[in-house]
Amino acid sequence: MWFRRSRRASDTARPATPGVFPAEWRPKLTYRWPTIGTLDTTEREHLEQLTLTFLGRFRFEAAQGFEITDEMKVLVAAQASLLLLELDDPTLDLYSRLTSIILHPRTVVLRGSHRVGDHLQSDGAQTLAGQAHHRGPVVLAWSTVAFEARHPDRGHNVVMHEFAHQLDMIDGTIDGTPPIADAATRERWVEVCTRAFRAVRRGDESVLRGYAATDPGEFFAVATETFFTRPAALRESDPELYDVLRSFYRQDPAGRSSATLPRGG
Ligand SMILES: [Zn+2]
Secondary structure, eight states, rough: SSSSSEEEEEEOOOSSTTOOOOOHHHHHHHHHOOOGSOOOOOHHHHHHHHHHHHHHEEEEETTTOOOHHHHHHHHHHHHHHHHHTTTTOOTGGTTTTTTTTEEEEEOOEOOOOOOHHHHHOOSSSSEEEEOOOOOOEEEEOOOOOOOOHHHHGGOOOOOHHHHHHHHTTTTTTOSOOOOOSHHHHHHHHHHHHHHHHHHHHOOOOOSSSSGGGHHHHHHHHHHHHHHHHHHHHHHOOOHHHHHHHHHTTTTGGGGGOTTSSSSOO
């Protein structure tokens, strides 16, 4: 195993009053994750409740020598919860296969012939920023989580990526198709995603980063990242793909105001 796990599992972050999102968390979360500023009041309140539920339900573990703060947990929980915002899942059962979230301070540099499986991110085939396991933990590098949350315009989000895999795993396989009950909707999903996946495989210009071409599971995870971080760009470049994601997540992030997002920085 490429990381050493601490035996000391950290406690879940608990607000002083159960069910009440602590007011002091709001400015910190907004600073760390400006995307939350695009939600309207109803959406934001709902997201805060899901975040509290997430924190109460799922355990965080620190890689050895790392201290996890409430701020870190809240940032992970809020971003993971955004995927479920409109999926009518108040107890986050869609993530019920998750056993824990393991936070590592930085990306792990792999040398030699380690089998890395999922998730070689950004700089070549050497650093691992996140990993999802079937009926196991989600592993995240805090430095990547923090940077990507602060800079949504870059179009990467390892938290959303890993939790998209959680949704994909519900039916037992990571094949790029999360559970979609309606047959016609599912058929359309497969048709649109297959077309878009083939385009990235061909190397066609795309708003999706190249990692999407790995396989259909990675395609869905990367498309999810792009849908929530650069929704307007995705809608513009591939309206059909945007539309099936909008239909699945029941959210229209491109329609939200982006006026509150900071520029540059
Ligand atoms: Zn992945």
